[in-house]
Amino acid sequence: MKGVIIGGGIIGLSIARELQKAGHNITVIEMYRVGRGASWTAGGMLAPQAEGLEPGTFLDMCLESRDMYETFVKALEKETETDVGYWKCGIFCPAYSEEEEHQLLARMKQYTDMGLSGNWIDRKSLEGRYLSLGKDIRGGVLYPDDAQVDNRLLMIALEKYARHRGIHLMEFTQAEELIVQSGRFTGLKTSKGTVEADYCIVAAGAWSEKFVRAHIFPIKGEMAAIDVDKKDIDRVFFGSRAYLIPRKDYKRLVIGATEEMVGFVDGNTVKGILQLFTGLKETLPHLANRNIQEIWYGYRPATPDLLPVIGKTEVENLYVATGHHRNGILLAPVTAKIIKELIVDGIESHYLEEFSISRFRKEDDGQN
Numbered sequence: 001m002k003g004v005i006i007g008g009g010i011i012g013l014s015i016a017r018e019l020q021k022a023g024h025n026i027t028v029i030e031m032y033r034v035g036r037g038a039s040w041t042a043g044g045m046l047a048p049q050a051e052g053l054e055p056g057t058f059l060d061m062c063l064e065s066r067d068m069y070e071t072f073v074k075a076l077e078k079e080t081e082t083d084v085g086y087w088k089c090g091i092f093c094p095a096y097s098e099e100e101e102h103q104l105l106a107r108m109k110q111y112t113d114m115g116l117s118g119n120w121i122d123r124k125s126l127e128g129r130y131l132s133l134g135k136d137i138r139g140g141v142l143y144p145d146d147a148q149v150d151n152r153l154l155m156i157a158l159e160k161y162a163r164h165r166g167i168h169l170m171e172f173t174q175a176e177e178l179i180v181q182s183g184r185f186t187g188l189k190t191s192k193g194t195v196e197a198d199y200c201i202v203a204a205g206a207w208s209e210k211f212v213r214a215h216i217f218p219i220k221g222e223m224a225a226i227d228v229d230k231k232d233i234d235r236v237f238f239g240s241r242a243y244l245i246p247r248k249d250y251k252r253l254v255i256g257a258t259e260e261m262v263g264f265v266d267g268n269t270v271k272g273i274l275q276l277f278t279g280l281k282e283t284l285p286h287l288a289n290r291n292i293q294e295i296w297y298g299y300r301p302a303t304p305d306l307l308p309v310i311g312k313t314e315v316e317n318l319y320v321a322t323g324h325h326r327n328g329i330l331l332a333p334v335t336a337k338i339i340k341e342l343i344v345d346g347i348e349s350h351y352l353e354e355f356s357i358s359r360f361r362k363e364d365d366g367q368n
């Protein structure tokens with residue numbers, strides 16, 4: 001079977017790897033370099049609990065993917081001889097106000113009632129642990145099972161995998177138009193000619209709307225990175241004012257992230273960067289003296305209900321896997337598994353119903 005995937009981000013490349021392992025002949029169409037979209041710009045947190053996700057199907061899918069991560073990265077590291085910086089460091093959520101403390105504790109209780117781990121750490125214990133602590137911080141919740149991966153290293157590894165295992169990467173190639181005959185996908189017009197295939201998967205991130213009947217739009221996020229030292233911070237801090245992600249090798253601390261509904265507007269802004277550095281200063285103040293390494297931005301792929309769209313479309317042999325919004329790095333293993341099972345084994349995961357693109361088509365049909 002020959003498959004073509006539009007988009008060489010974490011979703012496209014993770015799916016390509018699964019399908020290649022199943023013996024399919026895969027081509028990935030990427031308008032720039034593979035792995036340099038949202039997947040390059042992310043924080044790499046694997047944080048279903050720190051994100052405070054509402055109990056339900058989406059949380060279940062995120063937890064399943066978090067559980068799959070260690071096996072996923074170990075296999076990929078072996079296949080590519082590339083360390084991807086996976087670190088089960090735990091994620092700490094500081095409370096900057098009494099109201100936030102109540103909210104965090106309520107969510108933590110829901111999680112612990114479900115059998116998940118989580119515990120409160122009070123301010124006094126934090127003061128003993130860190131060189132400085134923002135004056136508003138009252139304590140916070142630690143989720144020891146949340147983790148992180150260095151998403152840039154992960155993209156390098158996935159690219160390496162593709163190149164060495166015969167996945168055809170067509171970079172600097174624009175996917176332009178689907179060829180559909182009698183409701184069935186037959187080929188893809190690109191800036192470098194037509195690619196014929198048995199099926200196509202749209203994994204074009206925030207740019208996917210061009211190919212599927214659902215509103216998919218970018219939510220911009222600005223990020224920064226500074227120098228960091230081992231004694232500064234021992235795990236990810238996921239605060240409402242900023243999140244701080246020390247990489248496993250302590251070569252950088254990643255600071256995130258703004259959320260801006262501005263469309264595709266390139267560049268960092270003073271306001272965005274100020275927000276990040278103010279959040280940093282109000283969390284671990286002594287880090288304000290560190291050197292800045294880099295500032296950047298990216299576009300999260302979002303849908304109207306902020307949940308992913310995964311599975312079949314109204315066109316036969318055309319599939320979609322996008323809209324992962326804030327959790328696309330986390331959700332890559334489970335998404336790749338779901339799509340592989342659907343296409344190769346004909347198994348429809350129970351997640352597909354909830355995340356089907358038809359939920360948007362139904363809304364459209366109702367309005368029209």
Ligand SMILES: Cc1cc2nc3c(=O)[nH]c(=O)nc-3n(C[C@H](O)[C@H](O)[C@H](O)COP(=O)(O)OP(=O)(O)OC[C@H]3O[C@@H](n4cnc5c(N)ncnc54)[C@H](O)[C@@H]3O)c2cc1C
Pocket residue numbers: 006007008009010011012029030031032033034035036037038039040041042043044045046173174175176203204205206207208219220221222223256257297298299300301321322323324325326327328329330331
């Ligand atoms: C600032 C920020 C912080 C984030 N932090 C986290 C985090 O901590 N944890 C987490 O789990 N997630 C995080 N995310 C979300 C995560 O990055 C995304 O959900 C995920 O990367 C989406 O992957 P993707 O492969 O769908 O998209 P992308 O990585 O954007 O890949 C899509 C690719 O498709 C290509 N493309 C688009 N249109 C075409 C076309 N017509 N022809 C050819 N190629 C095309 C693009 O060039 C791009 O390379 C963050 C995102 C941002 C922006």
